[in-house]
Amino acid sequence: MYCLGQCYRSPARQGEDALPHIASRARISVLxxxxxxxxxxxxxxxxxxxxxxxxxxxxxxxxxxxxxxxxxxxxxxxxxxxxxxxxxxxxxxxxxxxxxxxxxxxxxxxxxxxxxxxxxxxxxxxxxxxxxxxxxxxxxxxxxxxxxxxxxxxxxxxxxxxxxxxxxxxxxxxxxxxxxxxxxxxxxxxxxxxxxxxxxxxxxxxxxxxxxxxxxxxxxxxxxxxxxxxxxxxxxxxxxxxxxxxxxxxxxALGTPESPGTKLLSLNSVFKRPGLYEVEFGISLRDIVDKLGLGLKQGQLKGLMIGGPLAGVIPQQLLDTPLAYQSLQQIGGAVGHGGVIAFDDSCSIAELVAQVFRFGAFESCGKCTPCHRGAAEVSHHFDDILQGRHWNASRWQALVTALADASLCGHGRGLAEFAQSIQRHYHAELQTCFTSA
Known part of the structure; x- marks a missing residue:
């Protein structure tokens, strides 16, 4: 299965396409x-x-x-x-x-x-x-x-x-x-x-x-x-x-002094109005969700993944954060490429971690041991957690640390950033996945 770059519609098939909603919300459209x-x-x-x-x-x-x-x-x-x-x-x-x-x-x-x-x-x-x-x-x-x-x-x-x-x-x-x-x-x-x-x-x-x-x-x-x-x-x-x-x-003059200019955002199919938007830096994440995407099709927003899966997850309580490089970095997020993936309260943190690390393991080039072996181990254990089993918290922490410290490129380090944001923002739910031993 391959991504067709049609995340605004689901399901999508090769050879079939329909344009998403496309709009500029910047004072001046650059792109x-x-x-x-x-x-x-x-x-x-x-x-x-x-x-x-x-x-x-x-x-x-x-x-x-x-x-x-x-x-x-x-x-x-x-x-x-x-x-x-x-x-x-x-x-x-x-x-x-x-x-x-x-x-x-x-x-x-x-x-x-x-x-x-x-x-x-x-x-x-x-x-x-x-x-x-x-x-x-x-x-x-x-x-x-x-x-x-x-x-x-x-x-x-x-x-x-x-x-x-x-x-x-x-x-x-x-x-x-x-x-x-x-x-x-x-x-x-x-x-x-x-x-x-x-x-x-x-x-x-x-x-x-x-x-x-x-x-x-x-x-x-x-x-x-x-x-x-x-x-x-x-x-x-x-x-x-x-x-x-x-x-x-x-x-x-567009955007903010720290993050000038405009940015393209791709809102995925979970939003009521998915599509491609040009915005100025400085817009709040809440306005992206509520004014651009018109909220979610169903359920309550649990978090956002901005710039792809290999970055920090942003919880609902931080939606007033502006879209800007330093502002997102301060809360463990990133602007990244500008893909905005929302997930609702029907998605468990264990399910999200399993899916992201499964993706990370599959797409690893295999050069770094912490990345290709560590990501696969995390994915495997979180699949087990979804079946009702538990895992050792210290082993999880050791793998996240190894990914952050020993990965050659942003793939492994991005997985670590994702994991660290989960630990920071969804700590209580994450802890239910582990044994204390």
């Missing part, structure tokens, strides 16, 4: 302008809505000036790590190498997330323009879109858009008649959730085993094919053209 209106699948139509303007500006700008704009905007990576985008570009731009690469991470594998899929299917030229801007700025001439294999419609649309962009002179040896060379290839994913981790993704593009690499060196120094490489996710890139045309200050 969803074309997505809300209608799919823009023709380059001329994209240009008629202002597309291409940012690229033409960048062709006449110094790279340092472009990077300064991105830094000043406050844009951070929207794929989960939240690393400052301008700083990442700066790190790659200063690398001296005969070849550099750019990779758009479109391996949207977090359960509950479908924002990147809709951006690619309904506004593909925005992604292409953004990749051109990024590549020209940092000195990369070859780029890849690493696309999860379940996104067959997105693959077809992107292939057609890349071909049309190449025919129109956007891609090739002389981008729009300039001295800049740049091209894009589509790399279809290998099916592993872990390929969302950027070093595992680079291994997959190289047709190697998709497992996390040791760092340092960072991929900005030694990445794809041992060359300096820039990796940004789709949502991050798609904000770039707007920032260039409207200014860094205009972008930074």
């Amino acid at each position: 969803l302008g074309n997505v809300v209106r209608a799919a823009v699948l023709d380059l001329d139509e994209y240009c008629s809505t202002g597309g291409g303007q940012a690229l033409r500006q960048v062709l006449h700008m110094d790279s340092a000036a472009v990077i300064q704009q991105i830094c000043a905007s406050g844009l951070r990576g929207r794929g989960g790590a939240a690393f400052p985008t301008g700083l990442k570009w700066q790190l790659l731009a200063k690398q001296e190498a005969d070849c550099k690469y750019l990779v758009a991470n479109a391996d949207e594998g977090d359960p509950g997330s479908f924002s990147d899929r809709l951006l690619m299917e309904r506004d593909p030229y925005r992604l292409i323009e953004a990749m051109l801007i990024a590549g020209i700025t940092v000195g990369a001439k070859q780029a890849y879109i690493y696309l999860r294999r379940e996104y067959e419609q997105a693959a077809s649309i992107l292939q057609a858009a890349i071909a049309q962009a190449r025919a129109a002179g956007w891609l090739g040896q002389h981008v729009l008649g300039s001295a800049h060379a740049f091209d894009i290839s589509l790399a279809i994913g290998k099916g592993s959730y872990l390929c969302g981790e950027e070093t595992a993704m680079l291994n997959a593009i190289e047709d190697r085993r998709p497992e996390a690499r040791l760092r340092p060196p960072q991929i900005t120094e030694l990445g794809l094919y041992s060359k300096p490489t820039l990796v940004n996710n789709v949502e991050t890139l798609c904000a770039i053209p707007w920032i260039i045309t409207h200014s860094a200050a205009a972008y930074a």
Whole structure:
């Protein structure tokens, strides 16, 4: 069974799709302008809505000036790590190498997330323009879109858009008649959730085993094919053209001083109004649940999982927390990729833990023992707990600690963050699963 990026409808089958509710709740829409209106699948139509303007500006700008704009905007990576985008570009731009690469991470594998899929299917030229801007700025001439294999419609649309962009002179040896060379290839994913981790993704593009690499060196120094490489996710890139045309200050004026800009949120099928929403940072989690999702279809809200399963769970009593990086971090949560999964009071904590660790064990690359062995052990014992048995609390705690301290990448550490938030916010219910010995 594979995730089709249709978490707004259940059940979902390959080849069948219906658009979710799509809306912008930001003062200014940075990302969803074309997505809300209608799919823009023709380059001329994209240009008629202002597309291409940012690229033409960048062709006449110094790279340092472009990077300064991105830094000043406050844009951070929207794929989960939240690393400052301008700083990442700066790190790659200063690398001296005969070849550099750019990779758009479109391996949207977090359960509950479908924002990147809709951006690619309904506004593909925005992604292409953004990749051109990024590549020209940092000195990369070859780029890849690493696309999860379940996104067959997105693959077809992107292939057609890349071909049309190449025919129109956007891609090739002389981008729009300039001295800049740049091209894009589509790399279809290998099916592993872990390929969302950027070093595992680079291994997959190289047709190697998709497992996390040791760092340092960072991929900005030694990445794809041992060359300096820039990796940004789709949502991050798609904000770039707007920032260039409207200014860094205009972008930074949205959201909050600590978390500027907008964020896409994917609300899952448990909500009365599931869908894709663009919001400004600073909106409360309560408003996301009540005003965007219109509450749950049934039952009382017990908690939220924001940004995928490998992050902290947020209980109902903390819904007045604003959607912002530092605010969520303070309560053990994370913005992550922006998938918002709600669960109601019919879901037991034991059931939730069993499911998340079952997912974590299945999707582990196998490189780290605490991750692939520890996650499987937790899953096994919580399956037993659901059958009425109990487990040793000290063993549970030891495994959570090992995951946090000894995992090579965010997969194992994310499982630990999930477990720690369960311990913090659902302690009484969790303790009923254990023996004291």
